[in-house]
Amino acid sequence: MFKISGLDQLSRQLTDAKKALESLDGELGTVSIDPDDPASIEAAIQNMEAIIDERLGPYASNPIIAPLAESMKEKYRESIVDRAAAARIQSEGE
Numbered sequence: 001m002f003k004i005s006g007l008d009q010l011s012r013q014l015t016d017a018k019k020a021l022e023s024l025d026g027e028l029g030t031v032s033i034d035p036d037d038p039a040s041i042e043a044a045i046q047n048m049e050a051i052i053d054e055r056l057g058p059y060a061s062n063p064i065i066a067p068l069a070e071s072m073k074e075k076y077r078e079s080i081v082d083r084a085a086a087a088r089i090q091s092e093g094e
Contacts, residue, residue: 013062020059020068028055033080035087041080048076 029051034040052072059065 013064016059016062017064020056020062020065023055028052031080033084033087035084035091041084044080045077048080049073052076 029048031044031047033044052069053060056065056069060069
């Protein structure tokens with residue numbers, strides 16, 4: 001007979017991960033930007049990161065959630081920068 005250790009810890013981590021993911025259900029928040037103002041773009045990124053930290057902060061030490069939070073921040077950062085660039089291109093064409 002053998003004993004598997006660590007299942008209690010894994011079970012807690014999975015339970016916390018489930019709670020964290022449920023906290024992301026629905027709209028996270030909104031940010032607005034002036035695509036011609038780099039400070040506005042950076043402020044929007046900071047606001048979105050704060051929203052993610054607020055939602056996932058209680059689970060930041062969870063090894064399942066911590067990388068997810070960082071990945072989300074990077075994807076939202078890219079999205080905000082891409083949208084600002086697209087808006088600048090569109091306004092130049094008008």
